[in-house]
Amino acid sequence: MSDSGDGDTSSTADDADPTVEDLIESLETLESVVDDTEERRKVQEAMRTAREIAVQKPPSVFGRVVRGFDRSDLAEALLGSVLFGIPMLVEGGTGEVGAYLASHPVYLVGTVVATVLLVIGIIYVADFQDVRVHNPILGVVPRRLVGVLGVAALTALVGLTVWGRVDWTSPGVALGSTVVAAVPMAVGAALGDLLPG
Structure with missing residues (x-):
């Protein structure tokens, strides 16, 4: 050498x-x-x-340097979120687990923290792509992380509400169900954002 x-x-x-x-x-x-x-x-x-x-000569799908988080990344994250999340929107178990989390706030918070850590692992640790933090929010929070988690949370919230799977007169159960549905949606959003390149 x-x-x-x-x-x-x-x-x-x-x-x-x-x-x-x-x-x-x-x-x-x-x-x-x-x-x-x-x-x-x-x-x-x-x-x-x-x-x-x-x-x-566009780079291959894998091994690209990924910077920023724009509209195409948002669309890819939304697609991944919907694909992974559709079963959660129609499955009755989502409401049951949501009710359980509503009665156990520590587990609810733990699920949120686990989801954030899982997404961080997929985006920044698993090495699917060479992801670089570009122009973070407040100089600290990566835009891609916020975008992926935001897409998943919003997809879960809107999907469960529009399809009548949650009743917001019981906000604790509705929140728990939204958190449960957002877990696979966040995984799907992260993978959907990164895998196409």
Whole structure:
């Protein structure tokens, strides 16, 4: 192997496998610090060329660098949420488990926490894709995490309500049922967002 410097033994995926997206990101950073107009134009032209290369040879579904969370990601998350969640909307057991959780608030909170941790594991730990946190909310909370969990929760809430599976005159049971339905929907939303790339 070639030596990469005496003191630096750390290695990241970015160092090992640079992508066109990494190049574009570096060029954008360079563009923001270049003072000369002609030099800035050259950097912008290099960015255009890099984007054309990326379009000509799209990366495979797996192994892409995933940044941000836009409308297409939202649509993919919604599709995954609905596909995984339809059985929860029609299954009577959802209401039974919801009633149980309503009478055991600690388990209700535990289910919510477990769902969040499960989604974090799928998105950021399982390595389906190289997911990068881009422009987090309040500088801390990843937009993709909020988007995926939000889609799942909203799909569960609207689906159960519109199909008459919950009665909001009993808010505890309705909330419990929504949390139960949101668990597989959150898994589906995370997978739906990541797997298409």
